Amino acid sequence: MMRVHKLAKRTVLILCTLVLTSCGVPEKSKDVLEASQMRAIAELAVMECYYNNVAKFEEEDVSGFLFWKKDKRFWIEYNGVVELGIDASKLMIEVNNTDVKIYLPAAKILDHEVDPKSLTEDAFIVEDGSAKVTAQDESIAFAEAEQNMLDTAMQDTSLMKSARDRVKMLLEGYVMNLGKYLNIEYKIEWIDLPAESDSIDSIVPPVETP
Template sequence: MKRLILILFSVLTCLSLFSCGSKAPEATFVPDFEQMKNICELASTECYFHNVAKFTDEERMQFLWIKKDAHFWIEYTGKVTVGIDVTKLKIDAEGTNVTITLPPAKILGSEIVELNKGNYIVDKNSAKITAEDEINALAEAQSIMVSKAKENTLLLSTAEENTKKLLASYVNSIGKAFGVEYTITWRYTDSDVSTSDTVTDAPTDEK
C-alpha cells in the first residue's frame, strides 16, 4: 500500500512540474483568404453621380447652303465602385503578430444605373442622331466620371479606412475566440509593389 501511495505521489508530482514548466503554444493566426476577399468586397464604397453626356458634331449634314450640326445631351445616373484589389492583399502571421500589406484603394468598376428615353434631349435643329453617337457620348461621359473619382482623395481614403477597420475587426474577433491578443502591423504599398509605410496597432488592455 505504501508503495502504491509513493507511486501515485510521484506521478502527481511529475504532472504538476510539467504543467508549471510547460508553456501553451501561441495561437498563430491562420488567414482565410476567401473570408478576406468577402471583407474587402463588403468594405468597397459605391458612389453615385448625376452625369451629363454631351455630343456635338459640327456640320454633319450639308445640302446646298443648308448646314446642320448634330447636337444632343443625355442626363443619367452613374456609379463607381471604389475599394481594394484583393489579389494584391497580403497577410503574414507569426505567433500573435499579424502583418497585413494593403494596396491603395482604386476604382474597381463603373456602370450606368439609371437611363431612360426621357433623359435624352436633342436640339430641335440637330441633324439625325445615330445609336453609335449615343454610345460614344455615354462612353466619354463615363470615362470623365471615372477620372474625377480617381482624383477624389477623400473617396479613396474612405474606402481604404473601411477595409482596414473590417480586416482589423475580423482578426481581433478570431483572437477573442481563442483568448489571444494579436498585434496588427499595417504595410502600405504604392500602385505597384514597393512598401511605402508601416504602422503597428498594438493590442489594448481592454477586456
C-alpha cells in the first residue's frame, strides 16, 4: 500500500520596498507588477508529497531444472518524496491599468528523490525458498518502484490541483497585498495554459539489463 503525505515545502515571506514619489494610482501599474518577481514567488510555491512504497519483484523458473526449479521473489520497502509545482519560466502576466491577466501553467513533477536512509538491510525482504537475488534484480525492482511512485503522483489529479492552487494562492496574495499598499484594486483573471505532453520516461531513465 502506498501512503502519501502532503507538506508545504516553504513559507514564502515577501518583503516589498517601494519608493513612491506621488500618492494615488501610478501612471503605469504594469511597472509595479513584474513577471520576474511573480516567477520568483512561483518557484518557491513547491509542494512535497511523501510516499511510503513497497516494490515487489517476481521472476519464475530462474534456477534449478525440471520439477525443482525455483522462482525469485522479494520486496523492497522505501520512502520517497515527489516535488510538485509549475514551470515558473512559463508563467506570464499582462497588466492593463488595474486588470491583471495571469497565464498559469499546469502543475507538474519538478523533482523526486528516494530517501537513502530508508534503504536499510531490513528494507529488502526475500521470500523463503526464493532463488538468489542479485544486485541487478534489486536495481530493476527499485527502478520499477520509483516509476510507480511517479506514475501515481502524475495520475493523482487532486494532488496536482492542490499544487497549482498553492501557486495561485501565493500569487493572488502578492498582487492583492501590493495593490492594497498602493491603494490599487487589482482584478485578476486566471488563464490556464495547456498541460505539457512530456512522457514520464523523461523523468526516470530506463534500467539497462545485461
